[in-house]
Amino acid sequence: MPTLNFKHVIIEIDPEKTLRSQILEAGLSPHNDQSVWLNCRGLGTCGTCAIRILHGDCTEPTSREKWRLNFPPFKNGLSHGFRLACQTRLLTDGMAEKGTGFWGENIK
Numbered sequence: 001m002p003t004l005n006f007k008h009v010i011i012e013i014d015p016e017k018t019l020r021s022q023i024l025e026a027g028l029s030p031h032n033d034q035s036v037w038l039n040c041r042g043l044g045t046c047g048t049c050a051i052r053i054l055h056g057d058c059t060e061p062t063s064r065e066k067w068r069l070n071f072p073p074f075k076n077g078l079s080h081g082f083r084l085a086c087q088t089r090l091l092t093d094g095m096a097e098k099g100t101g102f103w104g105e106n107i108k
């Protein structure tokens with residue numbers, strides 16, 4: 001099984017499940033601050049589960065993901081490496097980071 005390095009924790013990944021569900025199952029969160037409870041629960045509309053994939057192969061972005069990552073606070077989010085954890089499955093070993101800000105939109 002592939003692994004994901006997220007927040008310095010190695011998580012075994014099932015490529016059939018979304019990253020959001022597996023990050024939550026591992027006791028971590030792809031959400032910051034109040035978005036931990038104020039989010040769309042994986043519908044792909046709020047954008048608060050955005051994480052930045054540093055390496056690893058993922059499924060192709062869904063149309064909903066493309067839509068959400070192309071308006072504020074994101075602009076061309078896909079081209080900056082952002083993916084919605086609730087819409088994305090990891091296919092190989094990978095590493096991801098969470099930015100700061102309500103959506104995690106601020107990256108270094």
Ligand code: FES
Pocket residue numbers: 020039040041042043044045046047048049050084085086087
């Ligand atoms: S949880 Fe809302 S877009 Fe992923």
